Amino acid sequence: MRASERLLDLLFPPKCPFCARVLDRPGVCGKCGTSLPWTEEADSLWELPGGLRCAAPLWYEDMARQGLLRFKFWGAAGAGEALGGLIAQCAAERLSGEFDTVTWVPVSRRRLRQRGYDQAELLARGACRRWDTVPVRLLEKVRDNPAQSGLTDGAARRENVRNAYRAAGDCRGRRVLLVDDICTTGSTLGECAAVLRSAGAEAVVCAAAARTPLGESDAPERDLALF
Numbered sequence: 586m587r588a589s590e591r592l593l594d595l596l597f598p599p600k601c602p603f604c605a606r607v608l609d610r611p612g613v614c615g616k617c618g619t620s621l622p623w624t625e626e627a628d629s630l631w632e633l634p635g636g637l638r639c640a641a642p643l644w645y646e647d648m649a650r651q652g653l654l655r656f657k658f659w660g661a662a663g664a665g666e667a668l669g670g671l672i673a674q675c676a677a678e679r680l681s682g683e684f685d686t687v688t689w690v691p692v693s694r695r696r697l698r699q700r701g702y703d704q705a706e707l708l709a710r711g712a713c714r715r716w717d718t719v720p721v722r723l724l725e726k727v728r729d730n731p732a733q734s735g736l737t738d739g740a741a742r743r744e745n746v747r748n749a750y751r752a753a754g755d756c757r758g759r760r761v762l763l764v765d766d767i768c769t770t771g772s773t774l775g776e777c778a779a780v781l782r783s784a785g786a787e788a789v790v791c792a793a794a795a796r797t798p799l800g801e802s803d804a805p806e807r808d809l810a811l812f
Contacts (some may be wrong), residue, residue, distance in 0.1 A: 604617050610621065633775060642672065670711055685760045706720070712792075752783070755785075767795050
């Protein structure tokens with residue numbers, strides 16, 4: 586570990602992303618590890634519309650939902666390291682050998698200014714550190730569309746993200762792992778994957794920190810009052 590990293594750990598020690606307990610290293614504390622809504626093997630890899638496959642270690646419910654809301658909306662950017670580690674483990678188990686490049690679903694410039702960080706980028710960087718590599722920026726968001734969490738209908742979600750992204754790097758011949766925080770209907774991942782393929786990507790698979798149970802929404806409004 587570099588001296589700068591040791592200093593950061595002293596000033597900002599790693600915490601469990603779900604209960605905020607201080608830890609020796611980035612990860613999930615033992616208590617949360619036994620209580621989280623982990624996806625079973627049959628649910629941790631599934632097919633989205635268009636044949637796009639996605640892996641996720643958690644269901645987006647209970648304490649996993651609360652931790653992701655804190656990470657995404659309440660400035661808990663440090664949780665990206667531990668959550669990225671969960672994505673790395675799940676992707677390695679379920680999508681091993683299917684990608685050679687990691688990228689992420691980017692937020693708009695306006696959202697980045699408001700939030701101060703891109704949560705999917707932090708997840709991708711946290712995952713890549715487990716593999717001793719770095720993610721590559723292959724997409725940019727060109728339209729600040731309304732949040733997907735406000736829409737529950739799949740058709741409305743697909744229309745909401747149509748033409749919202751464009752290629753921002755050399756995609757030619759790459760087999761891409763596309764990282765996002767939460768997968769509900771897969772509309773955002775599908776749109777981004779289509780952009781990557783149009784720009785020359787050989788293949789695209791996806792990973793998220795959590796997937797929404799079928800028939801449920803990822804809308805955060807009913808949870809925000811808890812923080």
